[in-house]
Amino acid sequence: MSRPHNGFLELSKPFIAAYKNKDTSVNKYISKDQIIYWYRRNLRTLNCDATDTTSGRPANNGSGNYFMGRPDGWETMDDDVYVVTFLTQPGTITVTSGGQVFTQQVPAGANLVTVPMGVGQQKFTLSRNGQVVLQDTSLMDISNVCPCGLYNFNPYVGTVPAGFSDPLGRDGMASLTIGLHVSTCAATPSLGTNPPVTVTVSATATITGPATTTSSPSNPTGPVTSQPASTTSTSQPAQPSSTPSTGRKFSSPFPLPQTKNTS
Numbered sequence: 001m002s003r004p005h006n007g008f009l010e011l012s013k014p015f016i017a018a019y020k021n022k023d024t025s026v027n028k029y030i031s032k033d034q035i036i037y038w039y040r041r042n043l044r045t046l047n048c049d050a051t052d053t054t055s056g057r058p059a060n061n062g063s064g065n066y067f068m069g070r071p072d073g074w075e076t077m078d079d080d081v082y083v084v085t086f087l088t089q090p091g092t093i094t095v096t097s098g099g100q101v102f103t104q105q106v107p108a109g110a111n112l113v114t115v116p117m118g119v120g121q122q123k124f125t126l127s128r129n130g131q132v133v134l135q136d137t138s139l140m141d142i143s144n145v146c147p148c149g150l151y152n153f154n155p156y157v158g159t160v161p162a163g164f165s166d167p168l169g170r171d172g173m174a175s176l177t178i179g180l181h182v183s184t185c186a187a188t189p190s191l192g193t194n195p196p197v198t199v200t201v202s203a204t205a206t207i208t209g210p211a212t213t214t215s216s217p218s219n220p221t222g223p224v225t226s227q228p229a230s231t232t233s234t235s236q237p238a239q240p241s242s243t244p245s246t247g248r249k250f251s252s253p254f255p256l257p258q259t260k261n262t263s
Helices: 006-020 170-175
Strands: 034-039 080-087 091-097 100-106 109-116 122-128 131-137 156-160 204-207
Touching: 006 034, 006 156, 034 122, 034 131, 080 091, 080 122, 091 109, 100 109, 131 156
Parallel strands: 100 204
Antiparallel strands: 034 080, 034 156, 080 109, 091 100, 091 122, 122 131
């Protein structure tokens, strides 16, 4: 629960506009600074076998959408936070993921930045000339606890500035607790209720380079300790539909993880 995807609607707007006008760049359709980010709540190696409601339970999979425990392909997923920037002018993006802080110079237009996931708070900042332009802390931490005892590879999607709130009603929330193997999941909204986390800077990555543009938009993706990043790394920032700064290639700019039936 508590996995809004409204940010993907914001993400699609300039791409839809460019497509309709047969443009090969989305940049002229960006009229305001905006950050869209997404990530899974847990690192992929977090073991929830003891409490997941589908683990070790064979079932009819005629639909192809049922997985026992982790979804197929879970081991190929990247433990990354994905950040798309829509900027009217060049700026500096700072992403704090748990105890890791990453800073990147980003050109105007649409760009994709990826940073390693870290357990704890997720904070996103845009600054120019030393002044903060946009800043927000996500309502969902990356955690080393199985959410409601389940494997949940669904991404949390947020925006800066924050978008509208669209929580489930009481009846919808209550239905999500039926059949759970844990009693720690209450039928109440959970976003923004994370305990405070003290962030200790353990690494800083600075990545610079020009951006490229293509016209094909499409669809993002934990052990329990975060992996330390190298002190400084240099590569090219990526346009959402090109190669991310980590060097990994995606068949689409917004790689979404598989979800599964938890009933």
